[in-house]
Amino acid sequence: MAKQIEVAGLDAYYGAHKAIEDITMTIEPRTVTAFIGPSGCGKSTFLRTLNRMHEVVPGARVEGKVRLEDQDLYGPDVDPVSVRRTIGMVFQRPNPFPTMSIYDNVAAGLRLNGRFSRSELDGIVESSLKGANLWNEVKDRLNKPGSGLSGGQQQRLCIARAIAVRPQVLLMDEPCSALDPISTLAIEDLISSLKQDYTIVIVTHNMQQAARVSDKTAFFNLAGQGQPGKLIEMDDTSRIFTNPGQKATEDYITGRFG
Amino acid sequence: MTTVQTGIQPISTSRRVKDRVVQALVYLAFAIAVVPLLSVLWLVVKNGLARFDLEFLTHSMRNIGARDAGGGAYHAIIGTLEQVLLASLIAVPIGLLTAVYLVEYGAGGRLARWISFFVDVMTGVPSVVSGLFVLAFWVLALGMPFSGFAGAMALSILMMPVVVRSAEEMLRLVPNDLREASYALGVPKWRTIVKVVLPTAFTGIVTGVMLAVARVAGETAPLLLTVFFTDSINNDPFSGPQMGLPLYVFDQAGRPTDTAIDRAWTGALTLILIVMLLNLVARLIAWWRSPAKRG
Amino acid sequence: MRRSAFRRSRGDVPFRVASIGAGIVLLAIMAAIGVFLVVKAIPALQANTSNFLTEKIWTPNATEPKFGIAALAFGTVLGSFLALIIATPVAIGVALFISHYAPRRLAAVLGYVVDLLAAVPSVVYGLWGVAFLVPFMRGPSEFLNTYFAWIPLFGGDQVVGKSMLTASIVLAIMILPIIAAISREVFLQAPKMQEEAALALGATRWEMIRMSVLPFGRPGIISAAMLGLGRAMGETIAVALILPATFGISFQILGPNGNSIAANIANGFGEATTIGRGALIASGLVLFLITLVVNMGARLIIARRKEFARAA
Numbered sequence A: 001m002a003k004q005i006e007v008a009g010l011d012a013y014y015g016a017h018k019a020i021e022d023i024t025m026t027i028e029p030r031t032v033t034a035f036i037g038p039s040g041c042g043k044s045t046f047l048r049t050l051n052r053m054h055e056v057v058p059g060a061r062v063e064g065k066v067r068l069e070d071q072d073l074y075g076p077d078v079d080p081v082s083v084r085r086t087i088g089m090v091f092q093r094p095n096p097f098p099t100m101s102i103y104d105n106v107a108a109g110l111r112l113n114g115r116f117s118r119s120e121l122d123g124i125v126e127s128s129l130k131g132a133n134l135w136n137e138v139k140d141r142l143n144k145p146g147s148g149l150s151g152g153q154q155q156r157l158c159i160a161r162a163i164a165v166r167p168q169v170l171l172m173d174e175p176c177s178a179l180d181p182i183s184t185l186a187i188e189d190l191i192s193s194l195k196q197d198y199t200i201v202i203v204t205h206n207m208q209q210a211a212r213v214s215d216k217t218a219f220f221n222l223a224g225q226g227q228p229g230k231l232i233e234m235d236d237t238s239r240i241f242t243n244p245g246q247k248a249t250e251d252y253i254t255g256r257f258g
Numbered sequence B: 001m002t003t004v005q006t007g008i009q010p011i012s013t014s015r016r017v018k019d020r021v022v023q024a025l026v027y028l029a030f031a032i033a034v035v036p037l038l039s040v041l042w043l044v045v046k047n048g049l050a051r052f053d054l055e056f057l058t059h060s061m062r063n064i065g066a067r068d069a070g071g072g073a074y075h076a077i078i079g080t081l082e083q084v085l086l087a088s089l090i091a092v093p094i095g096l097l098t099a100v101y102l103v104e105y106g107a108g109g110r111l112a113r114w115i116s117f118f119v120d121v122m123t124g125v126p127s128v129v130s131g132l133f134v135l136a137f138w139v140l141a142l143g144m145p146f147s148g149f150a151g152a153m154a155l156s157i158l159m160m161p162v163v164v165r166s167a168e169e170m171l172r173l174v175p176n177d178l179r180e181a182s183y184a185l186g187v188p189k190w191r192t193i194v195k196v197v198l199p200t201a202f203t204g205i206v207t208g209v210m211l212a213v214a215r216v217a218g219e220t221a222p223l224l225l226t227v228f229f230t231d232s233i234n235n236d237p238f239s240g241p242q243m244g245l246p247l248y249v250f251d252q253a254g255r256p257t258d259t260a261i262d263r264a265w266t267g268a269l270t271l272i273l274i275v276m277l278l279n280l281v282a283r284l285i286a287w288w289r290s291p292a293k294r295g
Numbered sequence C: 001m002r003r004s005a006f007r008r009s010r011g012d013v014p015f016r017v018a019s020i021g022a023g024i025v026l027l028a029i030m031a032a033i034g035v036f037l038v039v040k041a042i043p044a045l046q047a048n049t050s051n052f053l054t055e056k057i058w059t060p061n062a063t064e065p066k067f068g069i070a071a072l073a074f075g076t077v078l079g080s081f082l083a084l085i086i087a088t089p090v091a092i093g094v095a096l097f098i099s100h101y102a103p104r105r106l107a108a109v110l111g112y113v114v115d116l117l118a119a120v121p122s123v124v125y126g127l128w129g130v131a132f133l134v135p136f137m138r139g140p141s142e143f144l145n146t147y148f149a150w151i152p153l154f155g156g157d158q159v160v161g162k163s164m165l166t167a168s169i170v171l172a173i174m175i176l177p178i179i180a181a182i183s184r185e186v187f188l189q190a191p192k193m194q195e196e197a198a199l200a201l202g203a204t205r206w207e208m209i210r211m212s213v214l215p216f217g218r219p220g221i222i223s224a225a226m227l228g229l230g231r232a233m234g235e236t237i238a239v240a241l242i243l244p245a246t247f248g249i250s251f252q253i254l255g256p257n258g259n260s261i262a263a264n265i266a267n268g269f270g271e272a273t274t275i276g277r278g279a280l281i282a283s284g285l286v287l288f289l290i291t292l293v294v295n296m297g298a299r300l301i302i303a304r305r306k307e308f309a310r311a312a
């Protein structure tokens, strides 16, 4: 079910402000792709163009092409709702629905999409929570509110919620930035195991994390203040971290940036 | 079938339809809310313009018989202006000082919490009850006559909580740095409040007061019980019955003749113009205050 | 006593006292409202020859005063609940329209339009009600009575324009902007994070609202509705102009039935004797207490919600 994403000549705007410019890349199926780059260079913006969440911001728009295998995500008769259903997303800050129980949080996406019997739902909720490495911690309190969990647990709950609907791609925007090292490790392990079934894209500021979990790494940078962000280079992670093609990449990775 | 399973699956028709239906209902709700407003404004303007003339604005109802045309609302306009002005003179100082207490002195204390709670309770006092209170206290217990001033007292009770709440909100918006900078210069607290805090919040407070004024200018029930009625001009709000524009509309609307109904519409038009003008001025002040928001 | 170099500035004490004083005046006014209404109601209640709570008739000016709050309180509650039932769904729709449906620029303007609705004085709605809505409602009322008489509210042999239904509609129009304005503020505060969570799961706009906006906004809607209810109960003039001012208890809202405490005060004040005025004050006290309970309930919900928001 994992799918390849092809991006060609993509620009994204917030009103009149162009946040990213002319991005072209291919994201391989069943791999983890990491986006790295300085703050404000448009990593989140780009990530959000991949499942049409960008246009949720008032005044925001996109130019260029994004293809999921052979389908144009921005095609005239493509419904953004179904794009988001197909390409799941995990946010920087855990955002479970506060009024819903743990169980209902995981089932939320499923309930939108069709009728499931109680036992089917139970099965999917359990397998999603297991997939997110959370099952053992919450199996006795599935009916308690999700907001009662720790930050790391909440984030894994959000991952469970995202994978419960069986997306083809999973986008993660700094999923560990609000978490402690142990929860971070748990999520990194999770990413490695999810890779078997999903195409995963992860934004991170943590070089070690990028090096640990990803197969490919894309480096983004700003040409200057107020300029749009650009893709500088994208390659195998091992290559980016040992022998990058661009000077800017090397400077950023070795911390000699700016 | 296989392509459907692997590609972007369109969402089900029923979900799409439900989304559309709700959207239609939401638009419809807005239309339903606007229709009465348009109808009210249209009828008030259409029917009100017939008698919106110089005579209406400069004459009272004195010596106008039950079936006579003519007559005006001069006495009511004067009455409303005086009553609202007096009400503001009572309510604004009390409301403003209370807000100062809540924000600058009492912050979080027991008394401040009680006052704050009762300001909320006061917001919910029905206007007719404030009129009854002034009737019971001023007219019946103290034996004072019906007068414009009695009406102003009733209106001021309705104004006070509005003034307190809006002033409180504005005072809280004043950054603490400003206060601290002033204290650091050795300026005493009260002078800091008078010279730094209040001027900074000034336009916001004025906006709040104007909105409060606009609200009470249209109140009828409290006047009915405190100002009573008169058809003649009474420029002195401290003695004898006065008239007020809302009361005038109520009075004329209750009379069975067409000429009276015409006067009621024109009175309503005048009242709406006054209230809208006050609202407009308040919003202009608020807009002028925040040049940043214009961008 | 030695004067300290750090003594308070001379103006500080008077200013502080003045500001505390103002707050206390405010408390005193609230207390005085209760006290004076009670004091002036008591003589009339003593002169009353029937039970104030259960009597429906209102003849306090007679030589044998007879008056009771039953019919008036019933009318007040019925009318304002009907208004609430009519206004709340529309107000929620209006609030959602402004917060989540209308384009951003338009939304700001439309917000002003709704506030404008709130600025129209109630006597103007009253005038509009008698002159336009009362005749207008005869047709629809006949229709309801003909085809829906099996619903008790729409039953009855007589159908008039000056009815409880018409008054409730005017009340609904008057409280709609209040409910809409508060709900709108609450909806605008709904956390963007949860909205995006719902959208990223593939929720449509409505599903997103149902999953993240409405659960968040529920306490706000409830308290807004209760504040609206309080306002409807206290509304006087519009209702006084429209209601037929009868003294009975009937659920038939299309017929010539209906009255309210506030309307009765406005209608009865002109010819009231001393006992009559006392009786009206007594009824005002009841109105005050009812609205007090409703408003405090609303405030409690808001306060609980604040704590909840702080905790989250």
Ligand SMILES: Nc1ncnc2c1ncn2[C@@H]1O[C@H](COP(=O)(O)OP(=O)(O)OP(=O)(O)O)[C@@H](O)[C@H]1O
Residues within 6 Å of the ligand: A014, A017, A019, A037, A038, A039, A040, A041, A042, A043, A044, A045, A046, A057
């Ligand atoms: N909602 C928004 N409205 C307007 N401009 C925005 C918005 N979100 C981001 N931007 C702008 O777009 C540019 C890219 O922002 P983006 O959030 O994509 O950066 P980022 O690379 O994710 O940064 P970080 O590493 O700090 O998360 C920035 O200049 C930012 O100011």
Ligand SMILES: [Mg+2]
Residues within 6 Å of the ligand: A043, A044, A045, A173
């Ligand atoms: Mg980011």
